[in-house]
Amino acid sequence: MSGPPSSATRRRAPGRITHPSHEDPVVRHASEVVGGPVGRHWRPHPWWTPVRVVLAVACVAFVLAMVQKAPCDRTGWDGSNSRYAKMCYTDLPFLYVSRGFAERHLPFTDSGGRYPALEYPVLIGYFAYGAAVVDQVVAGAKDVADRGEVPVASIGADPQVEKERQAYFLVSAVLLAPFALLAAYFLAGAHRGRPWDAMAFAASPALVLAGLVNWDLIAVACVAGAFWAWARGRPVLSGVLIGLGTAAKLYPLFLLGALLVVAIRRRTLPDVGRAAAGAAVAWLLVNLPALLGDLDQWKGFWQFNSGRGADLGSLWLVVVHRGHEVSPHTINVVSWIVFLAVCVGVLVLGLVAKHPPRIAQLAFLVLVGFLLVNKVYSPQYVLWLLPVAVLARPRWRDLLIWQAGEVFYFVMVWLYLGGYTASGTSGAQDSAYTFAILIRVAAELYLVAVVVRDVLRPWHDPARTHLAEDPMYPDPGGRQALTRS
Numbered sequence: 223m224s225g226p227p228s229s230a231t232r233r234r235a236p237g238r239i240t241h242p243s244h245e246d247p248v249v250r251h252a253s254e255v256v257g258g259p260v261g262r263h264w265r266p267h268p269w270w271t272p273v274r275v276v277l278a279v280a281c282v283a284f285v286l287a288m289v290q291k292a293p294c295d296r297t298g299w300d301g302s303n304s305r306y307a308k309m310c311y312t313d314l315p316f317l318y319v320s321r322g323f324a325e326r327h328l329p330f331t332d333s334g335g336r337y338p339a340l341e342y343p344v345l346i347g348y349f350a351y352g353a354a355v356v357d358q359v360v361a362g363a364k365d366v367a368d369r370g371e372v373p374v375a376s377i378g379a380d381p382q383v384e385k386e387r388q389a390y391f392l393v394s395a396v397l398l399a400p401f402a403l404l405a406a407y408f409l410a411g412a413h414r415g416r417p418w419d420a421m422a423f424a425a426s427p428a429l430v431l432a433g434l435v436n437w438d439l440i441a442v443a444c445v446a447g448a449f450w451a452w453a454r455g456r457p458v459l460s461g462v463l464i465g466l467g468t469a470a471k472l473y474p475l476f477l478l479g480a481l482l483v484v485a486i487r488r489r490t491l492p493d494v495g496r497a498a499a500g501a502a503v504a505w506l507l508v509n510l511p512a513l514l515g516d517l518d519q520w521k522g523f524w525q526f527n528s529g530r531g532a533d534l535g536s537l538w539l540v541v542v543h544r545g546h547e548v549s550p551h552t553i554n555v556v557s558w559i560v561f562l563a564v565c566v567g568v569l570v571l572g573l574v575a576k577h578p579p580r581i582a583q584l585a586f587l588v589l590v591g592f593l594l595v596n597k598v599y600s601p602q603y604v605l606w607l608l609p610v611a612v613l614a615r616p617r618w619r620d621l622l623i624w625q626a627g628e629v630f631y632f633v634m635v636w637l638y639l640g641g642y643t644a645s646g647t648s649g650a651q652d653s654a655y656t657f658a659i660l661i662r663v664a665a666e667l668y669l670v671a672v673v674v675r676d677v678l679r680p681w682h683d684p685a686r687t688h689l690a691e692d693p694m695y696p697d698p699g700g701r702q703a704l705t706r707s
Contacts, residue, residue: 287429343472529550
């Protein structure tokens with residue numbers, strides 16, 4: 223496209239819902255299977271609203287995510303290599319005994335050396351503990367207090383504990399399901415007039431494959447909710463959700479940076495201040511019991527991440543595979559320097575763009591920058607990007623290209639962990655896994671390039687109803703005047 227289209231072709235009546243079969247080529251072609259794009263005589267269904275359709279699809283996707291783990295569930299989560307061959311690994315049941323949940327050991331409290339400090343943030347630790355309590359009630363556990371009399375290594379051999387461990391995944395999955403639905407619901411309301419954009423989240427292959435690898439859906443729902451609240455003119459609620467998300471995973475904190483840049487352009491800095499205050503209070507309230515209970519145990523997450531070296535999925539691991547030793551300290555220093563440089567770059571991009579960028583666009587760029595320099599890039603981290611990506615670039619073609627790289631990596635990481643990609647030669651580099659990491663990075667950088675282009679040339683941005691308008695702000699003049707609904 224040589225230039226922006228006329229405003230007559232870009233505008234739509236306020237309050238109208240955008241139909242993806244009209245503006246998204248992939249959806250338009252796919253709609254031919256069911257009769258073609260929405261016609262002029264189309265009328266909305268009285269019950270099947272876009273939000274309800276999105277939620278129904280999200281339910282199906284989540285059930286498929288549980289089915290995807292079924293091969294491991296049938297083998298009782300035995301820890302054999304088949305969990306990698308069948309690509310059904312999940313962290314959930316494997317931490318049940320080793321982190322003290324089987325004995326109802328409260329996370330972030332001293333176990334007298336019986337258990338290591340939990341390497342997860344506080345909100346996930348408490349959620350996992352709560353799931354264990356529910357699991358033991360469901361499984362009919364009666365002798366929890368007596369388990370401390372036997373070595374930890376022997377607890378897992380108890381038939382009752384094994385029964386609980388097998389059920390722990392299902393209980394945790396059921397408890398995580400509302401977070402997946404909440405994320406879909408929030409995304410459907412985050413873009414004014416564009417509820418169908420959330421379908422790219424609800425029907426995502428990444429959600430099916432990675433949704434139950436860990437507890438990341440808690441933070442995902444918080445991030446989606448933060449966008450939803452901000453779009454409704456509720457900066458404090460948006461900040462509270464960012465704070466809760468940060469109490470589950472660190473990355474939601476970076477959303478404040480994107481809010482700050484856009485607020486500078488739109489002169490709404492007080493709203494960012496309120497959001498930051500809400501985030502700080504929410505994070506502190508969740509972390510306070512652990513901080514007051516045992517500071518050393520609370521530090522476990524931070525110490526674990528500070529001391530670990532190059533790990534799964536990271537570009538640092540590619541460097542190590544190429545025969546270069548890199549210390550954890552070097553990785554920490556270089557990663558933060560590069561990430562800060564990325565943040566400065568996003569700030570400059572947001573300030574020099576002719577029109578104010580959308581919050582989701584800048585948030586996506588910051589998150590990608592963080593993940594690409596991080597010392598570990600686990601397969602489930604695709605969920606961190608997913609809700610932000612569907613808002614930043616609501617085009618199925620680009621999202622599917624990106625997720626194709628993620629799916630390829632998802633397959634290869636399990637083959638790598640199972641030893642199926644190694645050459646068998648002692649000390650040989652695992653070129654297949656290195657290639658998978660680079661493919662994943664290339665797919666993300668493709669989406670980054672498209673988003674940067676949309677920021678600089680907003681007429682390419684499908685979410686713009688007017689060149690100066692952000693769907694999360696009703697006033698194309700740049701000042702925030704949100705209504706509550």
